[in-house]
Amino acid sequence: xxxTRILIADDEEVMRDSLSDWLREDGYDVIAVxxxxxxxxKVKSEPWSVLMVDLKMPGMDGMEVVRQVKKISPExxxxxxxAYATVDTAVQAMKEGAYDYIAKPxxxxxxxxxxxxxxxxxxxxxxxxALRQALRKQHxxxxxxxxxxxxxxxxxxxxxxxxxxxxxxxxxESGTGKEVVARAIHRSSLRREKPFMAVSCAAIPExxxxxxxxxxxxxxxxxxxxxxxxxxxxxxxxxxxxxxxGEMSLKSQVDLLRVLQEREFxxxxxxxxxxxxxxxxxxxNKNLKKLVQEGKFREDLYYRLNVIPIHIPPLRERKEDIxxxxxxxxxxxxxxxxxxxxxxxxxxxELLLKYDWPGNVRELENAVERAVIVAAGxxxxxxxxxVEGGVTVRGVSEITSISGSATLEEVEKxxxxxxLKANDxxxxxxxxxxxxxxxxxxxRMKEYGVAKxxxx
Amino acid sequence: MRTIGLVPMGKVPENVLRWVARExxxxxxxxxxxxxxxxxxxxxxxxxxxxxxxxxxxxxxxEASWPEPGVRYRKVLGVTEEDLxxxxxxxxxxxxxxxxxxxxxxxxxxxEGFYGRPENEGLLLARAAKEAVHxxxxxxxxxxxxxxxxxxxxxxNLRDVDDKDVxxxxxxxxxxxxxxxxx
Numbered sequence: 001x002x003x004t005r006i007l008i009a010d011d012e013e014v015m016r017d018s019l020s021d022w023l024r025e026d027g028y029d030v031i032a033v034x035x036x037x038x039x040x041x042k043v044k045s046e047p048w049s050v051l052m053v054d055l056k057m058p059g060m061d062g063m064e065v066v067r068q069v070k071k072i073s074p075e076x077x078x079x080x081x082x083a084y085a086t087v088d089t090a091v092q093a094m095k096e097g098a099y100d101y102i103a104k105p106x107x108x109x110x111x112x113x114x115x116x117x118x119x120x121x122x123x124x125x126x127x128x129x130a131l132r133q134a135l136r137k138q139h140x141x142x143x144x145x146x147x148x149x150x151x152x153x154x155x156x157x158x159x160x161x162x163x164x165x166x167x168x169x170x171x172x173e174s175g176t177g178k179e180v181v182a183r184a185i186h187r188s189s190l191r192r193e194k195p196f197m198a199v200s201c202a203a204i205p206e207x208x209x210x211x212x213x214x215x216x217x218x219x220x221x222x223x224x225x226x227x228x229x230x231x232x233x234x235x236x237x238x239x240x241x242x243x244x245x246g247e248m249s250l251k252s253q254v255d256l257l258r259v260l261q262e263r264e265f266x267x268x269x270x271x272x273x274x275x276x277x278x279x280x281x282x283x284x285n286k287n288l289k290k291l292v293q294e295g296k297f298r299e300d301l302y303y304r305l306n307v308i309p310i311h312i313p314p315l316r317e318r319k320e321d322i323x324x325x326x327x328x329x330x331x332x333x334x335x336x337x338x339x340x341x342x343x344x345x346x347x348x349x350e351l352l353l354k355y356d357w358p359g360n361v362r363e364l365e366n367a368v369e370r371a372v373i374v375a376a377g378x379x380x381x382x383x384x385x386x387v388e389g390g391v392t393v394r395g396v397s398e399i400t401s402i403s404g405s406a407t408l409e410e411v412e413k414x415x416x417x418x419x420l421k422a423n424d425x426x427x428x429x430x431x432x433x434x435x436x437x438x439x440x441x442x443x444r445m446k447e448y449g450v451a452k453x454x455x456x
Numbered sequence: 457m458r459t460i461g462l463v464p465m466g467k468v469p470e471n472v473l474r475w476v477a478r479e480x481x482x483x484x485x486x487x488x489x490x491x492x493x494x495x496x497x498x499x500x501x502x503x504x505x506x507x508x509x510x511x512x513x514x515x516x517x518x519e520a521s522w523p524e525p526g527v528r529y530r531k532v533l534g535v536t537e538e539d540l541x542x543x544x545x546x547x548x549x550x551x552x553x554x555x556x557x558x559x560x561x562x563x564x565x566x567x568e569g570f571y572g573r574p575e576n577e578g579l580l581l582a583r584a585a586k587e588a589v590h591x592x593x594x595x596x597x598x599x600x601x602x603x604x605x606x607x608x609x610x611x612x613n614l615r616d617v618d619d620k621d622v623x624x625x626x627x628x629x630x631x632x633x634x635x636x637x638x639x
């Protein structure tokens with residue numbers, strides 16, 4: 001109670017003195033000012049537990065003080081004090097954001113109770129914040145965020161295996177955070193001070209992959225004007241991350257298998273053997289076992305990479321992680337964009353939880369980033385939310401709740417077309433987002449006449 | 457020797473003053489002296505509330521001439537039968553300068569008669585002693601205590617006054633002792 005600081009704003013000296021003296025006897029730190037403008041300045045410059053403001057003051061009146069203070073310090077509880085109590089002014093004061101409203105002269109018990117109620121409320125709020133922080137700590141580990149059983153298992157696995165040298169294969173749909181897990185393993189390991197080198201096997205053409213990975217000697221091929229260390233070498237004794245390993249050509253798979261078996265390689269055009277010191281982590285959104293059966297992925301390489309398997313489930317299978325992730329991204333982008341957003345409205349959160357997030361955490365992050373940019377005030381509202389392809393989450397929600405006005409086929413068609421349009425008819429990307437295989441998507445496109453449109 | 461002065465303001469029953477003086481002496485260990493009576497300042501009367509403003513009575517006490525400097529009447533508590541209020545509070549049992557020299561005690565609402573019940577001398581004396589010790593506690597720098605039995609517990613109604621003791625709790629007493637040393 002000793003640290004409870006009460007600011008009083010009243011233009012009448014006798015009122016200020018009387019109230020201050022009485023509150024000081026109760027052990028509060030009290031400062032009294034004579035005008036609304038001074039009160040606003042005090043709120044700007046110092047922290048307060050409670051503001052007691054007189055309604056009728058010359059210049060800036062109590063209502064205006066409440067309005068101004070709510071902009072500067074929205075959490076500060078305000079008690080409106082007045083000698084002219086009417087239901088209308090009480091309602092108005094509460095509407096403007098006052099916490100309580102008391103009429104002068106007041107019963108000593110009444111004001112004591114009002115302040116104690118505020119203090120108790122604040123203590124609960126502070127306790128909640130502390131609990132939330134403690135919980136968040138429990139649910140966050142090296143940028144891995146989640147409270148689902150599965151995410152906790154992954155966090156535990158990451159800590160357990162961080163210091164081993166065994167190869168790890170991370171599987172999961174696009175956008176589930178495979179690289180985040182790989183980086184968490186790196187940061188938890190003794191290699192954390194060493195490089196983390198990532199290569200996307202889908203992004204580098206097969207012809208370049210060899211020289212990118214192994215480097216080359218001067219004169220090894222046209223354009224090789226100087227010796228270049230490959231990325232495997234640059235990784236030193238850190239961590240090497242092969243993203244989208246399922247996209248690697250069979251020829252490159254042979255090269256990689258040899259390196260993993262022998263733990264050494266030669267630069268292109270070189271003779272000297274270079275030792276592979278880095279730990280290898282691979283990731284894929286494909287079913288590698290299926291690719292092995294189809295002869296598109298080498299079985300021996302599969303087993304070599306898959307010493308420790310980690311599977312990240314899609315977001316729709318761990319919806320309990322959505323609020324934590326959404327709040328994490330909200331805070332991240334609010335800071336980046338200089339916004340004062342601190343939460344989602346209940347409706348917005350409900351829809352985040354309802355949506356299936358075919359693009360997983362990445363799609364959620366993008367949706368939250370966009371929402372932060374367009375939102376104002378302290379909450380992200382329903383209308384601020386859109387998802388990949390420009391479909392509003394509200395749209396999806398409305399569609400799911402429409403029973404008579406649209407058929408399921410119509411809804412499906414609209415959604416697929418929007419995703420296709422937003423992604424320039426990129427079938428691979430769209431099938432990933434929509435969570436259907438490419439054959440099904442081609443079939444739908446044909447049905448909707450989309451392929452024809454592109455040809456034109 | 458350091459003493460506490462009790463100043464009757466207006467007509468105050470002798471037995472109440474004597475009892476209050478006795479209890480104050482017992483609790484604080486300082487002699488309590490009943491001083492000459494002062495008039496209740498008419499300027500303190502608020503007609504529309506039919507009460508007296510405590511800050512005006514307190515100012516009257518503060519502005520009176522007192523032996524300065526010295527140890528006598530180190531603390532001065534005015535005692536009145538008038539009903540006291542402040543501009544912001546509907547009534548007060550008393551008022552005091554926190555860590556100051558002057559304070560006030562009103563007996564008006566401590567008697568059963570105020571509430572239309574038969575007077576009870578024993579209750580009045582006990583309540584008057586508790587509230588006198590309470591206001592003097594403020595004058596010695598003590599703030600309200602959260603322990604219901606402690607004399608420094610904030611008691612805005614008679615039930616709370618009756619429920620608390622006339623003494624300081626074990627948490628407040630060491631603090632008061634320090635204040636007593638430096639006062």
